[in-house]
């Protein structure tokens with residue numbers, strides 16, 4: 442499978458979301474950061490805006506819920522049109538039940554880990570998921586510096602995915618840019634969220650293409666990527 446680039450609308454102009462979606466045409470998914478000012482110290486948007494955005498763009502929505510009580514809210518994001526819904530391991534009361542509910546409603550189910558949360562306790566849950574998101578910054582804000590110390594966790598997660606023979610995607614989010622994407626790709630990530638590195642450029646769609654090419658060059662020949 443080719444590398445996927447998901448621009449984060451956290452770095453977009455919220456008053457012009459439909460135009461900002463159009464500005465990254467060709468991106469694999471649009472990454473929508475939902476923050477509730479409880480799970481993270483920031484507040485962004487909710488179900489009604491996701492519903493409107495899903496009608497305004499053909500690019501599928503990858504909703505990252507940085508909220509408390511995702512067990513209650515995540516299914517509503519599927520109904521609002523999200524094609525992929527990510528809940529946090531630290532916030533979900535019943536992650537297996539929640540992942541099954543997201544899938545049953547027709548979306549891809551994904552779980553995120555904050556930087557201090559290890560992957561190992563969740564190994565047995567991996568078959569329930571379509572994607573695992575490893576945060577490479579503390580969640581809450583765009584434009585932060587990439588945490589290099591997350592690279593071993595990305596590597597260990599890729600090894601677990603391979604060992605279990607799973608087809609699931611491995612996403613990284615936070616500080617992903619032309620300077621850091623190759624390290625993430627070499628470690629085993631195949632889905633890359635980029636906010637400021639995409640929307641902070643003159644031609645966001647061209648930046649998406651350049652980042653994708655860079656990630657694909659970095660993983661060409663990697664054993665896990667072959668036949669992926």
Ligand SMILES: O=C(CO)[C@H](O)[C@H](O)COP(=O)(O)O
Nearest residue numbers: 580581583584615616636637
């Ligand atoms: O989840 C997030 C923050 O919690 C954002 O998606 C992420 O930070 C993207 O922004 P940038 O690429 O500028 O770091």
